[in-house]
Amino acid sequence: MKLLVNATLGALLSVMSMPSIAADSPISKQQKETAQQLMETALKSDLAYDIVESLTTEIGPRLGGSEAEKRARDWGANLGKELGFDKVAIEEFTMPFWDRGHLHIALTSPYNQELYGSALGGAAPSEKEINAPIVYFRDIHALTAIKDGSLKGKVAFVDGEPMVKSQTGAGYGPSNQKRRIGWQHAQRGGASALVIRSVGSDSHRFPHTGMMSKKDDKWTTIPVIAISNPDADHLRRLHNLGKPLSISLHSGSDWQGEVTSGNVVLDIIGSEKPEEIVLIGGHLDSWDLGTGAVDDGAGIAITTAAAKLIANLPKRPKRTIRVVMFGAEEVGLLGAYAYAEKHEANLHNHVVATESDFGARNVWRLTSDVNPEATVLVDEIAKIIAPLGIIRGGSDVKGGGPDIIPMANKGVPTIRLQQEGTDYFDLHHTPDDTLDKIDPEELKQNVAAYAATIFLFADTHIDLKKKN
Incomplete structure (x- = not known):
């Protein structure tokens, strides 16, 4: 499902002539125009590719618990500071280390x-x-x-x-x-x-x-x-x-004892409801056979770049946007469970969560698992990102990505911007997972989808939590 960016950009520009937003729409005209602006900017931005190129080249393979994964955490924290995130933290946890x-x-x-x-x-x-x-x-x-x-x-x-x-x-x-x-x-x-x-x-x-x-x-x-x-x-x-x-x-191959790993957490603080969090991310570790470009350097790059584009807006969205670079995903979702445990008392403020962890091909479908009353918001978001070649999928699809599972199990609402995965398992966990497999133009489409979607979730007043 190859998407030509020039054609997509033209389609985006034509959206401006679409009928006006209905009076009862959960998305205002200004929010829609901002989302369209984010998509246009993303389709012209090389930031995501620059990020994944840096990670895979400067750090290389990043086995969970290894010295290389520690260098990746430092890299992630430094990147967050360089990009101007409001808050940057490394949240450490211990884990058993297996060496090949x-x-x-x-x-x-x-x-x-x-x-x-x-x-x-x-x-x-x-x-x-x-x-x-x-x-x-x-x-x-x-x-x-x-x-x-x-x-x-x-x-x-x-x-x-x-x-x-x-x-x-x-x-x-x-x-x-x-x-x-x-x-x-x-x-x-x-x-x-x-x-x-x-x-x-x-x-x-x-x-x-x-x-x-x-x-x-x-x-x-x-x-x-x-x-x-x-x-x-x-x-x-x-x-x-x-x-x-x-x-x-x-x-x-054998176990080498307990070591330190960690999650890198980057925040863009919300302007009106800073305590409420829209969480996105990917996993920072990789298997050691390749350089972890597709799995999951791309996810780190897509979500970080999307958040940065939103941070560049004249006004921050209402809610906080949090990018989590999860550690030690490949060896058992260890960073994901550590995050859910550390933030358990505040998970009620995590209004929605999603992860990019299925390669770097185009996003083609938006699915969700949110409060049924909030499904109309997801439906409207799907219409806005449709010019990117994205369709609306199911509205009761559990998930959000592997690292989101521990949070979803505790009631955090999820969405998923699902990527084209036909050839993903040609590369998955092999020496062939290298930067040359990423198409920069497809990466831009991912960033455009994330930037528009996450902005609209962060700027809405709608409660996404399912009622007990």
Whole structure:
């Protein structure tokens, strides 16, 4: 869904001749004109691209809890000061740190061949080189059916299909089950290690990493490795030929103890209701294989740039706009839970929250989960941003983004400016997540959507909270 900015700008200018705002509209003529002005400005601004270029180039990969993530927090705080945010803070929290370490993985039978793999987050190290036959499982369901102890001395390999490409990313959840819980069944079976097909929709020889789930608050005690889709295809073909498969691997991934992480919080103080907060943001950390441009440097850039454009207006909106650069999202939404806990007593003043964390392609739909009486406001906002190529989606769609979940669970209303995601999982959690994958013009469309939408939420008098 490629959007030509010149065409969009022309469409925006033509909006000025639309029929006047109805007398009972929740958006005034002046608010609408300001929102249109913000969109026009955003479509000509390079600020978001400058921000994501700076983050990915000057800081690079930013694994949660690492020294690089600390440098990113300092970078975020300095950026907030340079851009003139009214309040800048780093809110620290502690977390366990998992380090990838080294990895060697290779097919040893029916012949020798190096494989391209990546340890999954939370995986244990191998005490020594593992050399073992592979037991092939067509999918995660086949693995869950094994008997306890039946895999002793073996390496389990869970296949499956590459993710189904989808605009909404709907294929991720089902495909991700092998990554999240596969280790529990491989370990129950006594396997020496688990190897899975990467959770991704690409055909490149890049493995996709990602975090596993705990069970009973415990992590796996075996190595767990994701291999690239082409390598998984190769193992399947050999299996289908009836060839005996064996593998060697040595992994140094392990937990390194407690460290400090944190969230960077940037505020533009509201002019009339400063205690009421419209929260936007993205996550500052990334996986360590790429430079975290698409996931989620883009989200940091989009929301920070949008807030800065609003701050440049002659008058601040009524409510405070807060940009949160969440820490340690990739390793378990740790920053999100820390924020919700720290601000629990004030969550009733968080009038709406949303996050940009689905890449850098165009926004195509606006969904919401707010007070039904406030849905008319969202409907009117959707009309204003429609020239950007955005449609109105559902009005009872829970979410707002991964880092918003802990707040949403405590009753904070949410919206989502949903991005085109058909190719998102080609890049997600791989070495291919780099700056060259971001289209500067599509990034501008995101900023335009956020700037107009967030301004209108921040400047309205309407209560967005659902009634108990």
